[in-house]
Amino acid sequence: xxxxxxxxxxxxxxxxxxxxxxxxxxxxxxxxxxxxxxxxxxxxxxxxxxxxxxxxxxxxxxxxxxxxxxxxxxxxxxxxxxxxxxxxxxxxxxxxxxxxxxxxxxxxxxxxxxx
Amino acid sequence: xxxxxxxxxxxxxxxxxxxxxxxxxxxxxxxxxxxxxxxxxxxxxxxxxxxxxxxxxxxxxxxxxxxxxxxxxxxxxxxxxxxxxxxxxxxxxxxxxxxxxxxxxxxxxxxxxxxx
Numbered sequence: 661x662x663x664x665x666x667x668x669x670x671x672x673x674x675x676x677x678x679x680x681x682x683x684x685x686x687x688x689x690x691x692x693x694x695x696x697x698x699x700x701x702x703x704x705x706x707x708x709x710x711x712x713x714x715x716x717x718x719x720x721x722x723x724x725x726x727x728x729x730x731x732x733x734x735x736x737x738x739x740x741x742x743x744x745x746x747x748x749x750x751x752x753x754x755x756x757x758x759x760x761x762x763x764x765x766x767x768x769x770x771x772x773x774x775x
Numbered sequence: 776x777x778x779x780x781x782x783x784x785x786x787x788x789x790x791x792x793x794x795x796x797x798x799x800x801x802x803x804x805x806x807x808x809x810x811x812x813x814x815x816x817x818x819x820x821x822x823x824x825x826x827x828x829x830x831x832x833x834x835x836x837x838x839x840x841x842x843x844x845x846x847x848x849x850x851x852x853x854x855x856x857x858x859x860x861x862x863x864x865x866x867x868x869x870x871x872x873x874x875x876x877x878x879x880x881x882x883x884x885x886x887x888x889x890x891x
Contacts, residue, residue: 702779715875715876716874716875716876753820766819766820768817769819771818
């Protein structure tokens with residue numbers, strides 16, 4: 661497809677369950693970002709990849725959060741032992757690297773609800 | 776650390792009228808980019824307009840324009856001839872590159888309602 665694709669669109673997890681969220685960036689986009697958006701808030705940065713290299717993971721809230729992009733294209737955000745405070749929309753974005761003159765394209769997000 | 780503040784949680788405008796959304800930011804850098812994104816209920820963030828800090832001229836995109844006041848660190852969005860389809864959450868964002876990383880820092884957003 662032409663845009664950033666995320667799956668699943670919705671995920672309900674029982675507390676303590678592990679989840680995996682997938683992001684398919686736009687083909688050829690080197691930079692990939694994950695953001696967490698709580699209800700009624702702006703997106704908060706989680707992590708940044710340039711190709712397969714995770715250059716910044718300063719926004720990951722705990723060691724239960726793990727992201728990977730092994731071949732420099734598809735990325736997976738994994739949350740272990742989910743807790744209620746993990747409930748949020750998880751947005752993925754991709755862009756060409758470098759300056760802010762390049763537009764970041766966002767997917768439609770995955771809404772995670774932990775019950 | 777860079778912060779972005781949107782002081783209007785909600786705004787409303789009559790169809791065909793003009794509305795201005797406010798944004799202030801804090802940075803010590805001299806060169807940066809600022810963005811306004813629109814997020815409809817579908818959740819997909821859509822770029823509305825961008826501004827390079829080194830450009831004095833305010834950016835415009837059709838009905839959307841910005842008032843960029845670098846010294847005051849202010850970046851407001853003006854929507855002219857508002858349409859029903861403009862109703863959405865609007866987020867102001869600051870783009871930073873530091874230490875090999877790049878990221879967008881978002882404000883908390885303004886919910887815009889357009890009344891017919």
